Amino acid sequence: MMNLYFDHAATTQICDEALDAMKRMLLTDYGNPSSLHGKGLDAEKEVSKARAYLAKFLGIKEKSLVFTSGGTESNNLCIQGVARAYHRTGKHIITTKIEHASVGTTFSFLENEGFEVTRLPVDHNGHISLDGLRRAIRPDTTLVSIMHVNNEIGTIQDIKSIGKVIKEANPNTLLHVDGVQGFAKFNIHLEDCLVDLYSASAHKIHGPKGVGLAYIKDSVKIIPLQYGGSQQKGIRPGTENVAGIIGMYEAAKQMVLANEEQYEHVLDLKAYFVKTFIEELPDWYVNSRYSNGIFKEEIVSPYIVNIRSKSIKGEVLLHSLEDEGIAISTGSACSSKKLNVSHVLKAIGLSDEESDKSIRISFSNRQTKEDIDCLIAALKKNDKLFGRFVKK
């Protein structure tokens, strides 16, 4: 059986470099960075090295980088931490309708706590309107949270322009960017883009699970999620996940080293996929934005494509592809009897029925055109097997 993995937006296989470095940290340099002895110092040096590298890559100061347990924690820390720290200044916060659950649900929680939330709509490509954003900002708006790259359809928001619009409208409004799907895949200079807070995760870029980072600009006040020792200035107390941090550093380094080349490769892969897909499965649709098979890399990520069939439920397709050793993803977890509706696809104008028939395919630079051919062949086979059973 084949073993083809097209679910890299969910998670990735760890790269050798990260694995080797982590093994070394766990077996040899296993000290606690807070310990006073030599072993502790060695560990601290390793963490500092990782911090320095990642800070430089993101265009931020080292002291404003905090390591966390991953994207969800980083999003919670940034959003809850800022909303609470500034609640006397204002209780209006803004986000979009296509955020990941770790942002969306955090906003809903704050809404229940008494904050006023504006959720910006998106156009059929998944972009917010800059004018709409400008109009939404008020004197009491303390935070705007907008994701860089959408996890379901790959839409890239123009963070640079967003930063500018926000600061023009209200210089005191802070900008948080959920960078989980974009981190180390796209170059972004956070300070230049006027970003105040940023979240990223290691396991989406061939690093380990359970580690991520948050950028919290040094001038930004924040209330921590948990209390403890003075690690990471008390913003995120607890012994650092040293092996995880080093794994993240190595994985990011590999991504950055090969960046240009691999980006081109993935760009090629997706273009090839869409071209073949349109030719071979004329009844199907691409939900993600593309034009004439040529991608505008500023508008959509080459790593993600979202498609839908005319009649087959996404979950049925998922289980059938699974039989052939192909892993893909549907928008969200399965649910009996109800349609499987993605809030992102709904926001870009798909009906519930269309959303239920959609699947996400996400690539990695390690894949080849032959892999794509296998995927297309499997989709065609399924179209033939199940395509005629339209729900009456």
Next chain:
Amino acid sequence: MKKAFLIKYGEIALKGKNRFMFENILMDQIRHRIEGLGEFKVQKEQGRFFVEPHSDYDEDEVLAAIQEVFGIAYICPVVVIPRGEFDEIKKSVVDFVQEQYAEKNFTFKVEARRAVKSYPVTSMEICRDVGSHLLDTYPDLKVDVHHPQVRIWIEVRDRTYIYSKAIKGLGGMPVGSNGRAMLLLSGGIDSPVAGYMIAKRGVAIDAVYFHSHPYTSERAKEKVIDLARIISRKTGPIRLHIVPFTEIQLAIYEQCPHEQLTIIMRRVMMTIAEAHAKHLKALALVTGESIGQVASQTIHSLVATNAICTMPVFRPLIGFDKQEIIDISEKIDAYETSILPYEDCCTVFVAKHPVTKPKLEVIEKSEKHLENLDEMVKKAIENTEVIKIKPGQ
């Protein structure tokens, strides 16, 4: 003091000359259930069983295991002493109270029974003398012969047994005393409860589940395996038959009137379940149907479904409300698993307005449209995967 468990059984005590058969099955069931929890000797003695440990064991664990055996009315943790002199019995009861009750300020009554009538002290005398001895030792105790807080039982047999707690068992009849039936197990709330209820009457259970891959997920299948495992704690080992049903379901979907889909599907399921049942020498089918719960369970639909069966179909939930079924489901720890949201094959292609008053002739006529039904059924039976599920795995 040596400890043991005294087990009182319920309904099988009413049996006549064949009572020993039921007793033996129940003893086997108890032995089976406590296997691996320590070394025990299980023996029969004048209408009760004694489970005597011969190694270390965890009392709660053993109690919980025995409580899951059908056919038991009460389980009493007892202290066993040699039959001995009456003075020794009195002393042992004092020790028993000392060990079992921290606060000695309750009302009590002593109940004695003499299975050995040659014992020199009568039951009445035992009650009276032990009672007064207890009052002398623990002055804060009080006697209340009508509504005592604690009843202290003394049974003089080959040896003497002292106990004061009786834990209620599940009742019913020991599994294996009443043949075997095949349960149609879906991932829902009803069918595990139905299986439980029939097993409670002493019927051994096997199960059949219809899997429509890729329309139903592996998780749905895992859920059914979990449910079978949960009820197997009480029903004993289950051979779970996983029938590949996609081909048949799609054929019905394509070739039969849509609003009759569920009825026709259920008729085919019954046919397949019966074939597997016959193979295992099971004598009946069991379903979780309840009149009027859904369109396929109206009295008309049940008649249409039933018409295809040649075996009796037991429907223990037939007169139950949903909430009553849920209550039992919770009691047997199946509810949490039953409500996991994985689609089962019944809901995949369900019609918006299914027939609620199907006519058998019409259904039979629709079924004639199905090409190769017999071959498809045969293939589904041949390709059935059988998973052996044992309690405690």
